[in-house]
Amino acid sequence: MxxxxxxxxxxxxxxxQQTLATADYLKQNVDGNIYPxxxxxxxxxxxxxxxLSVHEVGVGLTLEW
Known part of the structure; x- marks a missing residue:
């Protein structure tokens, strides 16, 4: 996963079709967030x-795990 x-x-x-297929694949295989x-x-x-859980990305974004 x-x-x-x-x-x-x-x-x-x-x-x-590409976007819908990608969304379906990601829904099945990502157990977290998407930052397109x-x-x-x-x-x-x-x-x-x-x-999916989609988040905005921009200059200065900081992610902590």
Missing amino acids: IKSIIGGLHLFSGNS CHCTNLAAKFALHAQ
Whole structure:
């Protein structure tokens, strides 16, 4: 099981087959938070957030485990 993911997911549409398949895969395999950044547009982030715990990423973000 994957704890969390941070990075660009290369998703550019909220309702594309690629975005929906990615959301389904992540829902089954991530037991934590998703931090999508570059190459993931707002519509895709909303689609992921419908199924997962999605958090915004920006300059100065600090994560502690």
